[in-house]
Amino acid sequence: SHKTQPTTKNNTSPPTTTTMKPSQEGRIDEEGAAKLTKDDIEKVFSLYDRDNNGSIENEELRGFLKDLLELVKKDYDAQDLNEFEETILRGVGYDKEGKISRKELTMILLALAKQPPEDEQ
Structure with missing residues (x-):
């Protein structure tokens, strides 16, 4: 299987204009969350972690x-x-203040990414 792809895609935020680019995104529906990488998760997380404490509200x-x-x-x-x-x-588990840690969120998202979506059997 071709699971271990090198993450050498450009690390700029994805342009919102590319609705259809068959070369790269032809299989986006079948794969869904499987396209998520740890880098993606951490990049988006850092946008929400305003006080940089490693968790979000x-x-x-x-x-x-x-x-x-x-x-x-x-x-x-x-x-x-x-x-x-x-x-x-x-x-996910919340801490006392009702926050979610990046580590925990990343683990869950990466676990999800390995499972096929239920409605696509």
């Missing part, structure tokens, strides 16, 4: 997940976002 999670979804799935809808958020919230 519960209420920032939705925006964070929305940005991540945009990276991997251009045509997601509100239901996708809700399901994504519920899955994360089931797996």
